[in-house]
Amino acid sequence: MAGQIPVIDLEDFPRESEKLREACEKWGCCRIINHGVPPTLMSEMKTLVGSLLDLPVEIKRRNTDAVAGSGYMARSEVNPLYEALGLYDVGSAEAVDTFCSQLEAFPHQRKTIELYAEAIYKLTMNIGRKLAMSYGVAGDVFNGWNCQFRINKYSFTQETIGSSGVQIHTDSGFLTILQDDENVSGLEVMDQSGSFIAIDPWPGTLVLNLGDIATVWSNGRLHTVKHRVQCREATTRLSIATFLAPPKDMLLEAPPEFVDSQHPRLYAPFTYEHFRNLRSAGKLHAGEALELLRCKN
Template identity: 55%
Template sequence: MKLEQKSSNDKTADIKMAEIPTIDFTNFPSDEPKLRQACENLGCFRVIGHGIPASLRDDMKSAVRSLFHLPDHIKRLNTDVIHGSGYVAPSPVNPLYEAFGLYDASSSLDILSFCSNLQASPFQQHTIATYSSKLHALVVDIANKIATSIGVPHYSFEHWPCQFRLNKYSFTEGTIGSSGVQIHTDTSFLTVLQEDDSVGGLEIMDQIGTFVPVHPVPDSFLVNIGDMAKLWSNGRLHNLMHRVQCKETAERISIALFLLGPKDAPVEPPPELVDSEHPRLYKSITVENYRRLWFPSSRAGESLSHLLL
């Protein structure tokens, strides 16, 4: 990762800008080595040539924004399916953050339940269902390409649950410099993020331990590697440490899709990634049990250390 840097002793990133590798899915498999390097070293990349129309992305953002205007008692009908998968109200830990959750974007029943509970209009429900279908196909394609790039072709991610997280950050003049979301890695295998095109705030940790800001890039999705991918890959893929900081007075909306892991089986590395030179690093664990392990601390990758063999 290249950085634009001025002189400073601060380990935060006001003076730097992250340059994140861009992977063009219309230029595959030529971009496969670039994808592998991004996943192993930085744990983050952008996808272009993804085939998701701008009109659908705009409609989805409008639908999400309208959900946050619902009365509080209706918002709270978006309940957990698994721990941490439903509505998240602002809290003392993350007072600027609010979110809705949809457990499995590949499930038409989950989408119907989500929309019904939140009294979504027919147009909103159609938008959410269409976006969910296309994003699920994209996230599975991304996971397949990552697996193939490290020597595990034909691995199936098709039936892994894909959790939606619809995020709002309420930044005000008095909160500039505050944390929107604390430092963490994602519990998921990977995360596909539709950023707010006009409001930044996301920061990622580079390879020397400095947080650098990520500037939104229109027509792209940001992808980052999570804890389950590090476990599944036997340590080969890098789980990205990141946070959200308030940098301006604005409302920030983002839409994230998390490829979680097998629904009813533990995550463990495939045989291709374990041998005498690369012994197994982690114990097997289900996604739900890992989330229970992770949520009390919600810190960056710390829960994985409890699974070391």
């Protein structure tokens, strides 16, 4: 049921530390069990996602960008079956409040969002610390980084079976924690051979995948995984993705633990905002933007 990707038990650290590092280097993704987010909260949040994405479009458009592509994303020519809402800083009570107000969330909806944001922020930072420490990097290296989330809706019909729900892409941040739809399949990741494999639903678990910034931060050690969503049945598919990413104006470069005479620095320093704009302006959504930022020497 986990597909072919590694399964990491968060209650079994530090014994799982090497397994996590290996999964992130070879696969760029893994399944997370015993993660600490209550199943009831996950279920309530999924119901809420459906309600928010059923709102009139004029309300959804109030969810504006904090950085390129972080707010409401309407269906498009490239992704005609997909739309999403975004919250740029899950760890900020003010940002959570603004998100709820933009979408006119009811009190019980607001409470669910607040509880989920708190739980998923704690989990995301915990995984980031564990991964950093597995390389001998201080666990507080991600203090001050942002956790964003994006709530996704795929509107599949009989006519769209076999087509793409969202294009092949990599995520732009450091890591992503995905609460996938526990009933509707469709997520696929690219394996080491370049083939896509299906990641079937596994209720109560979460999927971890690495984004472009992980490759930069690790000086090429960590693997950015390409993935996509395919339409397999006529139904609505919902998911929630939480992204760990640097502040938009932070100058990003690999920590010294990853750089030496045998491993010269691969990427010139840049800000996350510049990187997001580069990806967006050039429509470079599958890791191509990284090549533009490589050191000349």
